Amino acid sequence: MPFTLATWNINSVRLREGLVARLLTEEQPDVLCLQETKSPVEKLPVEAFEALGYTHRVARGQKGYNGVMILSKLPLEEAGAEDYAGLGHARHVAAKLENGVTIHNFYVPAGGDVPDRAVNEKFGQKLDYLTDMRDWAHAARPEKSILVGDLNIAPREDDVWSHKQLLKVVSHTPIEVEHLAQTQEAGAWVDVTRQDIPEGQLYSWWSYRARDWDAADKGRRLDHIWATPDISNAAHSSRILRPVRGWDQPSDHAPVFATFDL
Template identity: 70%
Template sequence: MSIKIATWNINSVRLRQGLVQRLLSEQAPDVLCLQECKCPEDKFPYEAFAEMGWSHAIVRGEKGYNGVAILSRLPLEPVPHRDVLDRGDTRHVAARLPNGVTIHNFYIPAGGDIPDRETNPKFGHKLDFLSDLTGWFAAHKPRKSILVGDLNIAPREDDVWSHKQLLKIISHTPVETSMLADLMAAGDWVDVTRQDIPEGKLYSWWSYRARDWDAADKGRRLDHVWATADLAPAMGGSEILRGARGWEQPSDHAPVMARIDL
């Protein structure tokens, strides 16, 4: 059984419903995980996607912020979500596929602009979020699982346009990359994208601030597909759909895709 999985920070699913439909039509992933949907569950455009064949959906949403969803052409069995730090944020949703694989979809906090938890509570929230997840996965070792989402950290030197210039910029600071490594180790996770594409610059996010994002190419790889070590050998076909960043009224993130063969 071969299943194609995509993850995408859509930056408002209602505003960019047409882009989601385009992705579904052109790329036909069996499962699409969305982050930053920015709408409550009762406002999510279920019917539009169901009419295209993605009739199974598990959504957690809130008005104007956060929000995560799993759309699927295959049946989904709900799995209890994690309310990280007990804040009520809709940053995690999970489901089990018919082949027994559990998918975790996360939207990790961005962390604001200043990498100092004393002066920037948003950065402290991000670090605490990572610490909480690390403890959770250490205590509840995942098996036969995939973790996807906007993790808001570019861990490797070649995951950013300039390692030296971004060392003090949130998403690539040493404390964040170290904590992400701890999180990976706690869950025995494997970075599937880098398993498939081990060398070279690789980005999934380009700022809206750049006048010509493509020419400037000052990107970061913030969006990830991981698998537990028992599942990673069955994963492949990784791709970042850079072209989607150039679609009309785009998200600042590009979809990341992979395939699992079981």
């Protein structure tokens, strides 16, 4: 039975509850993974989502920062949460569907503004977080798994509006790209979005700073859907819903979708 999964950095689920409800109503994914919910679990606006049929969920949260949640029409059970790099942040939660697929929802640290861990602690935390993700994948050898989320790195040259101009900008520096590649290789993860859309510029984030983000189009592909090789060939219909970035009071991220015939 096919199911459609979406991932979206919502940048405050309580502030943008209406946008989440609109996406669920218009697109009706079976599973929606949210990042940067910025809410304690007990204050998440789940009633509105339950009314739309999303009666299953797992979440980790904290006041005002970070936070991850998996909403689902399909029954699921919690499959753990990790505190990589020992930050004490709500940045990961996992759930297992009845078909045996485990979904990992990640919000990787952004890393601050300066790509030098010697002067920017946040950048060091980002690299350490990715190293722990790599080590977990290497040890666990995940199977029948999907990894999604705001990984805060645009790895390919065509995942950013200007490879040359962003080489020294956090999210596209060579050291970040290498750390992400090591994480991907450790779990043999397949980048489902680029499996489906192998060529061309592709973005999921546009800065709030641009007066007209759509016209400037200085985007980056920071949001990802990966799958283990045993199920990656079942994935198809990948898409990024760019128009959502233009909704009223939007997140600076657009949702990313994929369908799995499993």
